[in-house]
Amino acid sequence: MNKQKMMEKAQRMVSGVINLPTIPAIATRVASLLDNPDVEVEEVAELILTDQVMATRVIKIVNSPLFKPMHEISSLKRALIYLGLHRIREIALTCSIIKAFEGKDGAFDIKTFWQHSFGVGTVSRIIAQRVRYPEVEKAYICGIIHDIGEVFLSNYMQKEFNKIVELIKGTSHCFVDAEALWLGTTHCEIGHCLAKKWNFPNDYCEVIALHHEPAKATLDPMLVAIVNLADLFCSVRHLDYGGREWVSFNLAEEKSWNILQNYSPKLASMDVERFCFELDERVPEIQDLVDSLFEGLAK
Amino acid sequence: MKLTEKDFEMLRDFIYSVCGIYFQSSKKYFLESRIAQRMAQAGTPDPAAYLALLRNAVRGTEELKRLLNDITTNETFFFRNVAQLTALQQQFLPALIEGKAKTGFRKLRIWSAASSSGEEAYTLAMLLLEKFQQQLKGWIIEIIGTDINETVLEQARAGIYTTYSVRNIDEQYRKKYFTVDGQGRFILAPEVKKMVSFSRLNLNDDTKMLFMKSFDIIFCANVLIYFDTASKSKVVQHFYNNLQPYGYFFVGQAESLHGVNDKFKAVHFPGGFAYKK
Numbered sequence: 001m002n003k004q005k006m007m008e009k010a011q012r013m014v015s016g017v018i019n020l021p022t023i024p025a026i027a028t029r030v031a032s033l034l035d036n037p038d039v040e041v042e043e044v045a046e047l048i049l050t051d052q053v054m055a056t057r058v059i060k061i062v063n064s065p066l067f068k069p070m071h072e073i074s075s076l077k078r079a080l081i082y083l084g085l086h087r088i089r090e091i092a093l094t095c096s097i098i099k100a101f102e103g104k105d106g107a108f109d110i111k112t113f114w115q116h117s118f119g120v121g122t123v124s125r126i127i128a129q130r131v132r133y134p135e136v137e138k139a140y141i142c143g144i145i146h147d148i149g150e151v152f153l154s155n156y157m158q159k160e161f162n163k164i165v166e167l168i169k170g171t172s173h174c175f176v177d178a179e180a181l182w183l184g185t186t187h188c189e190i191g192h193c194l195a196k197k198w199n200f201p202n203d204y205c206e207v208i209a210l211h212h213e214p215a216k217a218t219l220d221p222m223l224v225a226i227v228n229l230a231d232l233f234c235s236v237r238h239l240d241y242g243g244r245e246w247v248s249f250n251l252a253e254e255k256s257w258n259i260l261q262n263y264s265p266k267l268a269s270m271d272v273e274r275f276c277f278e279l280d281e282r283v284p285e286i287q288d289l290v291d292s293l294f295e296g297l298a299k
Numbered sequence: 300m301k302l303t304e305k306d307f308e309m310l311r312d313f314i315y316s317v318c319g320i321y322f323q324s325s326k327k328y329f330l331e332s333r334i335a336q337r338m339a340q341a342g343t344p345d346p347a348a349y350l351a352l353l354r355n356a357v358r359g360t361e362e363l364k365r366l367l368n369d370i371t372t373n374e375t376f377f378f379r380n381v382a383q384l385t386a387l388q389q390q391f392l393p394a395l396i397e398g399k400a401k402t403g404f405r406k407l408r409i410w411s412a413a414s415s416s417g418e419e420a421y422t423l424a425m426l427l428l429e430k431f432q433q434q435l436k437g438w439i440i441e442i443i444g445t446d447i448n449e450t451v452l453e454q455a456r457a458g459i460y461t462t463y464s465v466r467n468i469d470e471q472y473r474k475k476y477f478t479v480d481g482q483g484r485f486i487l488a489p490e491v492k493k494m495v496s497f498s499r500l501n502l503n504d505d506t507k508m509l510f511m512k513s514f515d516i517i518f519c520a521n522v523l524i525y526f527d528t529a530s531k532s533k534v535v536q537h538f539y540n541n542l543q544p545y546g547y548f549f550v551g552q553a554e555s556l557h558g559v560n561d562k563f564k565a566v567h568f569p570g571g572f573a574y575k576k
Contacts, residue, residue, distance in 0.1 A: 172390045236567045248390055248568040250575065272565060273555035276572065277321040284325075 010189035027096035106154035119239030123230035149191025225256035382570030414444030417455030445500035458487035
């Protein structure tokens with residue numbers, strides 16, 4: 001299908017929604033504060049503390065097995081010191097996106113969405129480390145946000161979304177192909193429009209737009225390939241939106257695998273089977289984290 | 300006895316590197332209790348000493364066999380590996396059948412290479428009867444179960460099962476393909492039984508392995524873990540040679556062929572993977 005037409009369709013869909021959520025100003029303010037090289041941890045902590053929900057979520061994410069602190073961290077300032085300022089931008093943005101999409105009933109349970117998203121984030125980080133991608137945290141956040149277009153479809157195109165879920169049930173058709181066929185666009189183009197609207201950096205936009213077509217990436221092909229691969233692995237290891245689509249792949253035939261092998265030839269000898277078994281072990285951790293992020297917080 | 304995280308990881312890594320079977324952290328308690336028993340019997344004071352015994356060139360092999368017997372279960376049951384069966388039903392079998400139908404070669408050959416009492420082979424037969432009867436009309440279907448142990452083969456041929464064996468079967472299948480006798484045993488329907496033939500085969504018998512030709516699907520679950528690296532690699536090479544170019548080779552849920560055979564490529568699907576040429 002014509003990419004240009006799909007993009008135009010996505011734009012029409014996104015601009016057709018009047019009450020589209022905005023990214024809370026605090027994430028932008030945290031980001032611009034962090035742009036100042038002389039910023040003090042206290043200043044950032046003070047700003048985040050003006051949003052109690054965000055402050056609580058930052059502490060929960062820091063204490064999750066994903067970051068593995070030796071002892072429980074209960075103060076925001078210590079959490080920020082532990083994370084390091086370079087990671088705060090990503091965590092603050094994550095918390096903002098969670099908040100932006102909260103409280104609206106969608107076609108899917110938002111928790112299954114976040115489980116997949118945090119799964120892809122976590123696996124992206126692991127792959128980034130293995131291939132020595134220099135910006136591991138960027139891989140993590142891009143993994144988390146790659147599917148934001150899906151939430152739009154789930155929240156604002158419920159009928160169409162449910163129809164696609166029904167259509168592909170029990171078949172081996174991919175969700176993204178069914179979207180293109182039935183909607184004339186996909187979550188990739190829609191996500192791309194949202195990301196541009198929210199002023200996400202260009203490399204984040206590229207991941208959102210091309211995470212199903214890594215070979216087309218031009219800004220940061222390695223980053224797109226990392227997220228594509230992480231997405232594939234999560235889709236076959238129980239971080240798959242509750243199994244709504246049938247995903248199957250042979251690594252040797254995946255473009256992202258070839259792209260990453262060009263950067264890191266050692267990848268060819270990776271024990272992929274063990275990687276899958278280890279990923280299975282992380283699943284409960286990721287589910288617990290997502291549960292905790294929504295626990296006891298007012299919508 | 301409690302295994303520390305480090306001891307658990309060391310033992311888990313050792314078992315994985317030698318046998319290719321991965322123990323999830325969720326199985327730590329299980330592994331702990333079995334290892335405690337083995338340690339007591341072997342007279343080793345702590346996990347490190349036990350690991351040293353396993354690594355011992357002389358006494359290690361025997362102890363590893365005993366440990367494996369304790370930590371793996373030889374029992375099998377119908378519809379055991381749901382992820383594999385779903386993959387076969389949803390993707391692999393339709394593709395295989397379509398591909399073969401196009402070439403006009405209407406024959407399907409399936410091998411359960413460590414069939415034990417037949418549950419795996421008969422599960423496949425039921426799946427074909429239930430889901431692919433239409434597409435396979437007029438086809439020759441050969442399902443072969445082999446095992447080294449004559450006693451389990453006799454059980455397989457008899458087709459009489461306990462409640463344990465049928466515990467994972469859908470009510471629909473159970474009603475359709477089993478009857479219950481006076482002693483509460485489950486008797487397999489003749490239409491399923493006649494689809495499978497069983498024979499004795501030692502996977503290490505190179506001559507016999509050479510004759511197991513042209514299979515579309517091969518299963519060999521939870522057996523290769525007992526083989527040493529050299530024989531494992533040899534047996535897997537036989538499976539490779541005996542599999543059709545478009546066929547699939549399945550091992551157990553927690554098993555891996557990494558480092559055993561680099562020609563097989565893993566095909567991933569939800570909850571598992573199969574190997575392909």
